[in-house]
Amino acid sequence: MIKKESTFKSSIATIPKNIFAGFVVSLIALPLGLGLAIASEAPPISGIISAVVGGVLVAILGGSNVTITGPGNGLVVVLLGAITTLAGGDLYQGYLFTLAAIVFSGLLMLLLGFLRMGSLSDFFPSSAIQGMLAAIGIGILAKQFHVMLGYINIKGSTIELLYEIPFTIYHFIVDTNANFIAGIEGVLSLMIMIFYSKIRNRYFQLIPAPMWIVVLAIGLAYHYEYILQEVYPVDKSLLINIPNNVIENLAFPDFSSMFNIKFINVVIAITLISSIESLLSIKAVDKLDPLRRRSNINKDLKALGIASTVSGLLGGLNVVTVIARSSVGANNGATNRSANLFHAIFLLLFVLLFKEQLCKIPLPALSAILVYTGYKLADPFNIVKVFQIGGEQLLIFIVTLLATIFFNLIIGILSGILVTFIIHVVLNQNFTLFTLNLFKPNVLMYKEDDEKNNYYVSVVNFCTFLNYSKLKEKLDQIPENEDVILDFSRCSFVDHTVMENVNDYINTFTSKGGNFEVIGLDMHGSHTGHPFALRRVSETKRLVSKNLTKRQKLIKNIAESFQWNFRAVKKKSFLFLNSFGYFKSKKIIKIKNVLSNNKTTVFDVIYTEGEFIAKQVIRSTMMHIKVNKEIPWFILDRDGLFEYIYHLAGYEDIRIKNHNDFSKRFYLSGNDTQAIGDLFDDELVLFFESNPHYHIEASDKGLLIVHKERLASVKEMKAMIDFGIRLQNIINK
């Protein structure tokens, strides 16, 4: 159980830390806020308004911990489209219409929060989201590259803009016009962005890269003004324009086109993108939280909605949770939402105190920051990463990317979802698996009723992005310091989105002192060896491959550290198993994951019970140990774990003298009462009484230790090995 903590005292103590974190974040938020607004063709101040309003409101109303809010990268493309098209090319009027759209999207987000749609982002396949983000990155890069070199008037679609890039570079080099100095500043700024992380100087790293750009750009302007006593050689149109009196010059939304189809489309697109961006960021930032708290995403969504509405009413852009600024905050010691508040306050101070200086920043310098951001979103290395997970993921990624670039974000993400679904159907060659089971519940969770009290979660049919929320709902109810076993053995298909999310759970549980293990995937094949690759049960054996699951890799690690042998697939049959009564009425199909040294063997066994239609396939983990002396046949079981012993002829419950408690707690049966009585001396009885219970059988081939009638997690396997070895030592004595 999680302990209740008083938060008030600790939050007072952390205020200085959060003030510092907020200050560092504001250094980045200032250039980014201005830059994102300019990239959207909105007045530069609108980005700052968004960050200030967001910082204040979300800090007060939000449900997350170390997130920072403000204008987001993802929205640039949508907002740019809205501002340039809503009023037929009139940018200022388009901006006013867009503000109205922002107000509505804020209200929609608020509604999503009330409807508890915080799980919305779980319904998107991860590769499709990756593709969409890459497309947004390319969109930003294509537009801002020209601005970075001082060409602000190049317009067109993303494709046209990309096509123009070589020409812009050519012009930039050939005709050294008035924009040349500004362009040089842009290129230098880009260099700063690229090489900043490479310079490991403590003092240099004190100021974030975007702030260096701002400081150097302003410094250069003053250099021209005071030292060279010259006119700053950058055109007025290339400088930031901030109104003299910010408060008096606030823009207000124009609601007159609110029934326009185009307008409604913009509202939907803004809501979709800002929700997804925020939800993904919150999820990512939670992993950075030093205290590993869990964010209340629905509460956060509501707060973001309110903040967007207010921001829109005051002439600001959308408020979303942003990952880069949040991670800077967390890295600089932010511990709660007050960091977000302080970041807003510092931003406000900057704008009010240094307005004159800010007006000296040339646009190309800010564009360089955005070019770098766009490049990071569309990093070609991401493509390699996606391909490593699997070829099909790359296809999803590329389809989403292209559809987003050629059409728009909504079509992009929808086609990503569609392609993912088609790929799943094609891979499984089964349409009804998905359609028939989509709306059925498919997850069972309960606390196992034994001494360990594990949470056991079993999933049936299939588990993909379509129904991941059902699994998530259950997993979210488990405190992260508990032990969880997630069993996919009844599930014939698990997709990449689920594998990736499950991996997040594994990390969270590990860091909070719990244990989260996945079992039952060893039968599933995958195309690649990547841990997040989708896995499915294949009819054709082709897929059951050399690509080891996480569990198999962990078992292999045990083997290496103990210098045992590990074999994922056992070719030779384990004939000796048939000498044990346990397998009398069972048929062994397969032995897998064999871990052995010369005296002991641990293995997963897959066997069937019953015949024809009553046939059941069971997977279990067992251990076989050899002993160096003759031992009588016996079966030892805790009450009622394996009931079949009652049906074995000639075996009776044997009572051991002077150990009434033991006899009461265990069923011990065999036919040679005398020899068994001799074997079960005080030491052995005490051993069984004080250790975890397993089902144990002895035959002339040694001892068989049986875990439950399901596969063991790696942790359970280790416990079993420890038990077996100690038992072996006692018996061999």
Place this chain on the structure above:
Amino acid sequence: MHPFDKILIGIAFSPNIVENIHEAVRLANMFNAELVCVHVGEKTVKKESKLDEIFKQAPDLNRKRTLLFHTGSPVDVILETCKVQKIDLLILGALKKENIYDYYVGSIARILTRKAPCSVLLLIKHSIERVACKHIVVNGLKDPKTKETIHTSFYISQALDCRKITIVEEVTQQEIHVIATDDISLRKINIEKKRISNREEIRVKDILTHILEEEKENITIKTQSIFGKRGYSIGHYASVVRADLLIMNAPNKATIWDRLFPHDMEYILSELPTDVLIVK
């Protein structure tokens, strides 16, 4: 509690007929009950002789066997027979989905399950050889019928020589009024769950105290609380623990909405996890 004194089996000349009859005879003997067989169709010499043949191969019945032939719609005939013959237990065979290891209940059996005035046993594990029943899972829902159902499951355990009963208390998620959003609500949920589990446990324990000691003799009793969709979780649980028989309360009256938006019993009927007995 109502002992099973008269068992009805519907006979269709399907490929499973031999297994069905063997299973029915065996069950009748275990409960020491009369067996009534009804065939929906014309009475012919050929059919009669074939049935005689099968019964000859099957173990001898302890008590009387009645063979009836009726024409009409299968549902009406079987329901009518249940009433007229005062049947206590109706045995129905489940169908197997093609190519999938799932069983489901056909449309006729579904109607019978709902309308039958007596308890219904849906079999998927019928076989010529006896498969021992080792583990019974029974629902412990908070429902007036539950007491009777649990009592019946002990009667059946003794008759089938089953040594383990797990009583599953299904608690719907809605009963916890908190949703896990952050650490605070998570903590609340887990306290609430603990409280509900304890409450359910006490309720079931109370039912158990009303069952005679000799009925509980030699039976290991376990209780398990599960938070999840009612009707679904118990089926999934039964298949995870590989129960041999799942015993459920009779469903409350079903309407057209129940078919459209399946819940409770419907989940189990569409995907039988094991043999299912519905107690009425």
